[in-house]
Amino acid sequence: xxxxxxxxxxxxxxxxxxxxxxxxxxxxxxxxxxxxxxxxxxxxxxxxxxxxxxxxxxxxxxxxxxxxxxxxxxxxxxxxxxxxxxxxxxxxxxxxxxxxxxxxxxxxxxxxxxxxxxxxxxxxxxxxxxxxxxxxxxxxxxxxxxxxxxxxxxxxxxxxxxxxxxxxxxxxxxxxxxxxxxxxxxxxxxxxxxxxxxxxxxxxxxxxxxxxxxxxxxxxxxxxxxxxxxxxxxxxxxxxxxxxxxxxxxxxxxxxxxxxxxxxxxxxxxxxxxxxxxxxxxxxxxxxxxxxxxxxxxxxxxxxxxxxxxxxxxxxxxxxxxxxxxxxxxxxxxxxxxxxxxxxxxxxxxxxxxxxxxxxxxxxxxxxxxxxxxxxxxxxxxxxxxxxxxxxxxxxxxxxxxxxxxxxxxxxxxxxxxxxxxxxxxxxxxxxxxxxxxxxxxxxxxxxxxxxxxxxxxxxxxxxxxxxxxxxxxxxxxxxxxxx
Numbered sequence: 265x266x267x268x269x270x271x272x273x274x275x276x277x278x279x280x281x282x283x284x285x286x287x288x289x290x291x292x293x294x295x296x297x298x299x300x301x302x303x304x305x306x307x308x309x310x311x312x313x314x315x316x317x318x319x320x321x322x323x324x325x326x327x328x329x330x331x332x333x334x335x336x337x338x339x340x341x342x343x344x345x346x347x348x349x350x351x352x353x354x355x356x357x358x359x360x361x362x363x364x365x366x367x368x369x370x371x372x373x374x375x376x377x378x379x380x381x382x383x384x385x386x387x388x389x390x391x392x393x394x395x396x397x398x399x400x401x402x403x404x405x406x407x408x409x410x411x412x413x414x415x416x417x418x419x420x421x422x423x424x425x426x427x428x429x430x431x432x433x434x435x436x437x438x439x440x441x442x443x444x445x446x447x448x449x450x451x452x453x454x455x456x457x458x459x460x461x462x463x464x465x466x467x468x469x470x471x472x473x474x475x476x477x478x479x480x481x482x483x484x485x486x487x488x489x490x491x492x493x494x495x496x497x498x499x500x501x502x503x504x505x506x507x508x509x510x511x512x513x514x515x516x517x518x519x520x521x522x523x524x525x526x527x528x529x530x531x532x533x534x535x536x537x538x539x540x541x542x543x544x545x546x547x548x549x550x551x552x553x554x555x556x557x558x559x560x561x562x563x564x565x566x567x568x569x570x571x572x573x574x575x576x577x578x579x580x581x582x583x584x585x586x587x588x589x590x591x592x593x594x595x596x597x598x599x600x601x602x603x604x605x606x607x608x609x610x611x612x613x614x615x616x617x618x619x620x621x622x623x624x625x626x627x628x629x630x631x632x633x634x635x636x637x638x639x640x641x642x643x644x645x646x647x648x649x650x651x652x653x654x655x656x657x658x659x660x661x662x663x664x665x666x667x668x669x670x671x672x673x674x675x676x677x678x679x680x681x682x683x684x685x686x687x688x689x690x691x692x693x694x695x696x697x698x699x700x701x702x703x704x705x706x707x708x709x710x711x712x713x714x715x716x717x718x719x720x721x722x723x724x725x726x727x728x729x730x731x732x733x734x735x736x737x738x739x740x741x742x743x744x745x746x747x748x
Contacts, residue, residue: 279421279422279425280422280428281419281420281425284491286429286432286433288487288488288492289416289432289433290437292412292485293433293436294440294443294481295366295481295485296408296412296437297437298369298443299369299405299481300405300409301441302447302474303326303329303372304329304674304678305444305445307326307394308546310373310466310467310470311394313466313557316380316693317390319685320683320686322682323680323685324682325391325394326678326682327678332402333402334671334672336402336406337409337663337664337671338661338664339406340357340406340409340664341410341414341662341664341665341667342664344410344414345658345659351489352493354412354414354415354418354494355411355492355493355494357407357408357411358411358412358415358485361404361411362484362485362489363481363482363486364404365404365405365408365485366478366480366483366484366485367478367482368400368404369401369477369478370475371397371401372398373471373474374397374471377467379393410663410664413667414663415659416429416430416644417643417659418495418657419492421742421747423731423734423738424587426641426644427586427637427641430583430641430644434633434634435580435633437633438571438572438573438575438633439572441575442568442569444568445567445569445572446565446568447473448564449562450473451465451466451468451473451561452464452469452562453469455469455472517658517661517665518665520646520653523662523666525724525726527666528723529639529719529720529723529727530639530669530670531672531673532716532719532723533602533635533717534673534674534716535673535677536677536713536716536717537606537632537713537716538674543681543684543685543705543708543709544567544625544709545560545564546690546705547613547705547706547709548567548621549561550696550697550701551706552614552621554615554695554696556695563621566622567622567625569622570629573626574626574627574630574631574633575629575632577630578598578629578630578631578633578634579633579634582594582637582638585597586638591641592642592724592725594638595638595642595720596721596724596725598630598634598635598638600717601630601631602627602632603713603717605626605628606624606710606713606717607710607711608624608710609621609624609706609709609710610706610707610709610710610711613706631717642729643663645729645737647659647662648737648738648741649729652741684705688703688704688705689701
């Protein structure tokens, strides 16, 4: 690893990480994707289309889950910021919480079809099981994800290398996200077909699938623990004996103007896209596939492949573009690509040529992967900005507070998705939905995200942290406390 140049020099500051370090670190996105995002990806298919729970209830359940998630994240961030151990602040959380979240993943789907008709307080007990199981599970997965993402800001002080780390992580995220798209296709395997009916046991398929993913999650957590290290821990963190206050700490980071702008940018993107995220599946099954769930699930897998490929193509392209024109301008480009992808779904989701929908999905994947890569890279720069002004490294607080806003946007988006389905007249028992139902599903999918992406463009352009500004901040920090 090349040491940073002495403070005060005007040469380009570089501090590169090995490819293996970035690759091992990036594996953790699988734990995040499967532990947090598999559930909402399959919830409507499992609980609504298979078990028959009303869509607005499923949407409400996902909303309450994300709100609880948003509450546990700041606590996890505060705890990891204040932990002092011989293994650092983040890695103990990554190890223990990563193993537990993998082993407990299958419990989220340990329900019985017979429970659907049983009600408690006028609502199916399946809904209450969703609430109870996630009430236990969410704090565990938060204890992995917040320290894991916080660690990315501690791996190098280099402006460009931070984008490289996030590029590796975003690429790995697209690959692991394919596991979420493949989930429903996995349930199409002959093992899960109900004899004599031609129908599939979606619930059993998901139960088996989550066991497989859970084991992989535990192995990944162990790998990250042994293959990464915390660069700032000994040189910076241990020199500060004062504990970071929970409430005043979050109050201070919200006073950081660049941070507020990035939170609004990420929140607008998340709310606008998650609001109709579930509707993409319904548009594929009930419009493109004409109500055939098996065909629709197969296309959902190929949509996932396209989403992954779009991300894998977009990440290096936008990372290279950010080196040339800056992170903010590259983020705007990612938003424009997203507008083309979501807006284009109105034309590309068509039963006449079913594969055209994969083009839309690919553009969505390219936008999402690139935008979150740049969002995280700018976020690491903001931590340096905050350290210069306040003298503390609070990666956990920044990560968890941003996560709070983003997941709140996600939770509202899932709830609105359920409301849109109910309001449009969707009936889960019908293979062929009414024309007006299909219209509102398609219209919401195509046009709502555009508003969120437009807001994201406005706020990312207001962030004042250019490459020159961040390198100046780094020189000042290294003059104050040395290199890491």
